[in-house]
Amino acid sequence: MSVQAASSNRQGGRKIIAQNKKARHDYSILDVYEAGIVLTGTEVKSLRLGRASLVDGFATIDDGEIYLRNVHIPEYTHGSWTNHEPRRTRKLLLHRGEILRLIGKTKESGLTLVPLSIYFAAGKVKVEIALARGKRSYDKRQDLARKDADREVRRALGRRAKGMD
Incomplete structure (x- = not known):
């Protein structure tokens, strides 16, 4: 892959892995948050290969914590028995104030949390989630x-x- 092709999917120091283009069509985006994500080693390796799908993904709030559900990160091809489950539930890392704000806003009718993109920022995997109305x-x-x-x-x-x- 050429240097120009490698930098073409980077935006402001971000290397975009996957985007959910359908989310902007199906939802009115009210607010956007950047969250860290708890991953295993083989998930990060699979993401480094640029493999992920956000198509059916959504976020839920359980016991004061936010979880990303139904996001598909395929198994790492060179992984062993320690490989991860492709559609497992993954915890999102946000500040307590942001979580409390999201809890309050999702109590309103018709608001949901939708992932917009997964990307690398300074070597860390980040998820851009949006507070959206269908x-x-x-x-x-x-x-x-x-x-x-x-x-x-x-x-x-x-x-x-x-x-x-």
Whole structure:
């Protein structure tokens, strides 16, 4: 892999492993938090290979602690009998004040915790979780219509700037 390709998936010192693009489509993002995650050795090795899926992932609050559930980190190919379970529940590491704030906000109706991305920051695996409210189907259609309209405006302005219109 070339140096340019390796740095193309880095954003501000972050090496992104996996993103949940569908989350931004299905949910209105209200607030974003960065959390550490408790992992085993083979999970970190598997993540270093860039293998993870956040598609069905979500976070829950149990006994004052936040857990990431249903995130798929495949088994490390060179692992032995110490290999991890791919969809195990993983504890998230946040400050106590952030956890208490999230507990209060998730008590509101319709709010949930959704993972947006997993990445390496300064050698540590971090998870970006969002406090989100589920969108209705008409909200999704309105967002798509707005994106299409913006795209058409940009195209028209680009053509006009080039003197094509």
